[in-house]
Amino acid sequence: MELAVENLQKDYKKKRALDGFSCRIQEGVTILLGPNGAGKSTFMNILADLTPRSGGCVSLDGEDIFSMGKKYRKRLGYLPQSPEFYPFFTGRDILKYFARLKELEKDSYDIDALLKSVHLTSAADRKCGGYSGGMKRRLGIAVAMLGSPDILIMDEPTAGLDPRERLLFKRNIKRMSENRIIIMATHIISDAEDIASRILLLKEGKNIGEGTIDELTQAVISESGQEQVDLDDVYMHWFGEELEMDDVLV
Amino acid sequence: MFLYEIKKYTGNKAFWLLALLGLVLKAVVSWNALTVRADFPKEIYRDYMDYLEGEPTEEKSDWILAEQARLWEVIGLHDTYEKMYQNGEMTLDEYIEKNEEYTYARAQQSAFDAVFEKYTYFQETDKRVEYFYDLEILQFFKASGGDFVLICFICFAVAMTRELENPADTKKLIRSMPLGRWPFNRCKLTGALLVGALGSLAGSFIDIGIYGYRYAFPYMNMPLNSIARISGIAYEVPVWVMFVLIPVIRLAHGLFITALVFLLAMLIQRFVLTIFAGVVIFSIPPLLADRIPTGLARFFVPNMTVNSWIAPYVLANLAVIPMVYLVCRRLSEKEGFAIPFL
Ligand SMILES: Nc1ncnc2c1ncn2[C@@H]1O[C@H](COP(=O)(O)OP(=O)(O)OP(=O)(O)O)[C@@H](O)[C@H]1O
Ligand SMILES: [Mg+2]
Numbered sequence: 006m007e008l009a010v011e012n013l014q015k016d017y018k019k020k021r022a023l024d025g026f027s028c029r030i031q032e033g034v035t036i037l038l039g040p041n042g043a044g045k046s047t048f049m050n051i052l053a054d055l056t057p058r059s060g061g062c063v064s065l066d067g068e069d070i071f072s073m074g075k076k077y078r079k080r081l082g083y084l085p086q087s088p089e090f091y092p093f094f095t096g097r098d099i100l101k102y103f104a105r106l107k108e109l110e111k112d113s114y115d116i117d118a119l120l121k122s123v124h125l126t127s128a129a130d131r132k133c134g135g136y137s138g139g140m141k142r143r144l145g146i147a148v149a150m151l152g153s154p155d156i157l158i159m160d161e162p163t164a165g166l167d168p169r170e171r172l173l174f175k176r177n178i179k180r181m182s183e184n185r186i187i188i189m190a191t192h193i194i195s196d197a198e199d200i201a202s203r204i205l206l207l208k209e210g211k212n213i214g215e216g217t218i219d220e221l222t223q224a225v226i227s228e229s230g231q232e233q234v235d236l237d238d239v240y241m242h243w244f245g246e247e248l249e250m251d252d253v254l255v
Numbered sequence: 256m257f258l259y260e261i262k263k264y265t266g267n268k269a270f271w272l273l274a275l276l277g278l279v280l281k282a283v284v285s286w287n288a289l290t291v292r293a294d295f296p297k298e299i300y301r302d303y304m305d306y307l308e309g310e311p312t313e314e315k316s317d318w319i320l321a322e323q324a325r326l327w328e329v330i331g332l333h334d335t336y337e338k339m340y341q342n343g344e345m346t347l348d349e350y351i352e353k354n355e356e357y358t359y360a361r362a363q364q365s366a367f368d369a370v371f372e373k374y375t376y377f378q379e380t381d382k383r384v385e386y387f388y389d390l391e392i393l394q395f396f397k398a399s400g401g402d403f404v405l406i407c408f409i410c411f412a413v414a415m416t417r418e419l420e421n422p423a424d425t426k427k428l429i430r431s432m433p434l435g436r437w438p439f440n441r442c443k444l445t446g447a448l449l450v451g452a453l454g455s456l457a458g459s460f461i462d463i464g465i466y467g468y469r470y471a472f473p474y475m476n477m478p479l480n481s482i483a484r485i486s487g488i489a490y491e492v493p494v495w496v497m498f499v500l501i502p503v504i505r506l507a508h509g510l511f512i513t514a515l516v517f518l519l520a521m522l523i524q525r526f527v528l529t530i531f532a533g534v535v536i537f538s539i540p541p542l543l544a545d546r547i548p549t550g551l552a553r554f555f556v557p558n559m560t561v562n563s564w565i566a567p568y569v570l571a572n573l574a575v576i577p578m579v580y581l582v583c584r585r586l587s588e589k590e591g592f593a594i595p596f597l
Contacts, residue, residue, distance in 0.1 A: 055427045075433050083431035085424035092419075093266040102259045106432040106439060148428070 006066060006155065006186055007031050008052070013061035015047050015210070022047040024210035026061070033202030034182045037190040040244050044210040045190040046086050049158050052188065053083045065156075079108065082154035084162055086190075088145035092134025096125050096144050099133060100151060109152045119147045122177055124170060139165045146174065150181070157187045163196050175200050194236050204236075206243055213243060256434070260446035263416050270412060274454075277408040281458050285465050288398035291390045295365035300390065303370045307386040311377045315386070319374045326367060329360035373483055382480040383491055389482050391470045392494055396482075398462060399501050403538055408454050409513050410533035413447050417520040417529070437587040440521070444583055447517045448510055448576070455509025459502035472498075504569055511572040512537055514579040521586055 008030040015023040022044045037045045050056040052063060054071055063070050070077045090099050100116045120129045123143040128136065133144060146162055163171050171193075178187060178200050191197060197204060197218075204221060206214040214221065222234045225242045264270045291297065307315055332353075340350040377384050420426055429435040466472075475495040482494075516533045523529045 050427065053427070053431045055430055078431060078435070079433045081431060083428065085427045087422075087424050088428055089422045089425045091263060091266070093268070094262070098259075098262075102256075103432065105256045105259065106429065106434045108433045145428070 006184075008070075008156070008186060009064050009067075010052075011062050011064075013048070013051060013063065014059045015044070015051060015056070016059040022210050023051070023058075023061075026207075026210060026212050028205060028212050028215060030186055030188060031203075032182075032184055032186055034178060034187045034189065034200050035203045035205060036197040036201040037188065037205050037207055038192075038194075038197060038240060039190075039207030043207040045207055046160050047210075048207070049083075049160050049188065049190060053081060053158050054078065055083075080155040082149040082151065082157045082159075084142075084145045084149040084157075084159040086160040088141055088148075090133045090141065090144065093132050095130050096120065096133050096136070096147075097129045099144060100147060103148050104151055107152050114152050119150060122150070122173075123147045124173060139167060139170060142166060143170060143174075150177075153181070155185055157181070157185060157189075159187070159189045161190050161192070163191055163193055171196070194240060198236050208244065256438070256442045257445060260442045261449070263419060264412065264446070264450055267415070269415060273408065273411050273415070277404055277454070278457065278461065281402075281404045281461050282465070284404055285398060285462050289391075289394055289462070289465050289469060291394045293369075293390060295369060296362050297366075297390060299363055300366040300369055301388050303366060304386055304388040307370070308388075310385050311374075316374065316378075319370065322367065323371065326360050326364045329356055330364060333357045373481075376483040377481075380480065383478045384481040385477050387474045387477045387481065389474070389477075391466070392474065393482060395462070395466050396497070396501075399505065402458055402505070405454055405458050405509060406512060406537045407534060409451050409509070410516050410530045410537075412450055412454070413513065413516045414520050414526050414529040414533070416447070417443075417517075417524070418526040421524050421526070437584050440583050440587045441580065444514070444517050444580060448513050451509050451513025451516075452506060455506050456502060458509075459505055463498060463502070500565075504565065507569045507572040511575050514576045518579050518582060521583060 010026060010028050010030070013023050013026040015021070026044070026048065037048065039045055047056065051058050052070075054074075054077060058071075065073070065077065065080075091102075094102065097116060097120070100119060104114055104116070117126070120126045123146055125140065125143055125147065128140060133141065136144065142162065142165055146159070149157060149159055149162075163174060166174060175196065178189075181187065182200070182202065189196075201218060203215060203217055205212060206221075214224070216224070218236055221239045222236070225231070225234050225239050229242065231238065293300065307319075336345065336350060336353045336357075339345040340347075345353075373386065377386075420429060429439060432439075472495075475498070476493045479490075479492050479494050479497060515536075516529070519532050519536075520529045523532060
């Protein structure tokens with residue numbers, strides 16, 4: 006399986022959010038890194054066929070995803086950046102309802118196992134209007150994973166999760182990453198270090214670098230001459246240059 | 256999927272509050288609307304009609320003409336008596352007696368005008384007609400027109416449920432699913448139509464219930480054509496048929512409103528704006544109905560007479576529904592706002 010992105014462009018009224026973005030995404034966990042407003046969410050929305058693009062194309066194994074329509078969506082799991090649910094539905098209702106919307110066969114998914122995998126078993130029968138931010142996101146993760154789709158697109162799935170839940174999430178992702186394309190945006194470098202097969206660096210709507218963690222650190226080592234380089238340094242190398250001490254509130 | 260759509264209404268406490276409020280308001284409005292107000296003494300009219308009840312005959316016509324003459328005479332003599340009293344040709348007691356006769360005759364005259372109107376109409380029509388006391392039935396027809404409470408209920412209920420899915424990320428989440436576009440909206444529209452239908456039927460039941468409670472159901476088998484004020488009736492049917500037909504006409508109209516409000520909600524995607532637009536679009540035409548009796552506005556006003564237009568009217572209302580389904584289908588594939596400037 007391979008998602009090929011060619012020259013993708015997205016223009017909002019005043020803002021060019023994606024500017025000739027190209028990349029190839031294979032099976033495994035691909036992490037999008039980039040500062041706020043870099044275009045990560047925009048990119049993922051286009052990959053999930055939710056936002057019309059201004060130019061370029063995306064194909065899955067050679068087939069244009071935008072003309073695949075429902076066939077593509079049947080293979081897709083998506084988590085938006087700030088999921089909201091019907092407040093008077095219970096967590097279990099939500100999963101059952103979305104299983105219908107995903108057109109899943111009754112015996113092809115196990116809601117209890119899913120709830121367990123995001124630690125929501127005890128809250129499953131409570132109305133999700135009363136869920137905390139982290140619980141909502143975990144429910145969103147469960148919804149995305151529902152029907153174990155081939156392609157998982159998750160926008161900041163770990164934001165707001167407590168350390169224990171984050172660990173659990175990472176374990177789940179690692180277990181799922183075989184034979185699947187998993188694309189995640191995050192601002193938490195340690196998440197990327199733990200689970201990324203590949204990393205994509207985004208800046209102002211452009212792809213400014215991609216590769217495994219090793220490849221990226223090696224590139225920074227050879228460029229800057231530093232000896233010890235980790236992913237934090239890579240990030241600061243690409244995105245940290247404007248940060249001055251003057252910016253800090255005293 | 257459809258059951259979850261219904262649950263989006265029934266699971267919502269605000270919806271039940273809205274429904275309760277709607278029912279109470281509707282009951283109050285109907286109670287008032289079904290209070291018979293006439294610009295003549297109802298009891299006198301009732302006495303006349305009780306006396307005349309049944310098919311028109313020669314004797315009844317003669318009697319009506321005679322009564323007319325008598326009333327005119329009593330009223331006409333008033334001036335004479337007044338002069339006689341002023342000239343001292345009549346005692347005070349006599350004058351008071353004559354004056355009372357005169358006042359009563361005036362009252363009778365005003366009720367008799369309605370009787371006479373009926374008599375004239377009966378003379379002209381070739382349809383089967385009968386005399387009977389019809390003020391309450393007439394009131395029921397008047398009360399069954401544009402229904403502001405129902406319009407508000409539908410606008411709020413539909414917009415409220417759509418609002419749950421208006422946040423951008425919720426919309427995206429749903430749209431990312433295989434059935435999250437047209438099948439999803441199709442279920443939503445069907446769910447909204449069901450709620451609109453139940454609302455419309457509930458309104459009709461309240462009307463009929465209040466009518467029955469206050470007046471029982473007399474004269475239900477009389478020919479509907481006897482009621483001159485709703486003339487233009489094309490079919491020879493008894494009165495009770497209208498008590499069945501009116502809920503049907505209103506149901507069609509309720510479905511028509513619901514479908515269009517749903518479309519508005521889908522286009523506007525804003526809670527307050529949807530309600531505002533819906534209420535304005537659907538309640539202005541009924542308010543202006545007397546001034547714009549024909550044309551497009553007629554569509555938005557429930558047409559409550561069984562004239563030959565009624566079948567096309569109901570069918571036109573219903574025909575809008577599949578059209579809304581088609582438009583929603585087109586809109587479902589589009590992302591975000593169908594109206595760009597919002
Ligand atoms: N609906 C929109 N209308 C106009 N501009 C938008 C819209 N959505 C995003 N943008 C702009 O596009 C750019 C990219 O936004 P995007 O949400 O993709 O960034 P991001 O990388 O996800 O940021 P974050 O880390 O804050 O989530 C931003 O400059 C943003 O202002
Ligand atoms: Mg984002």
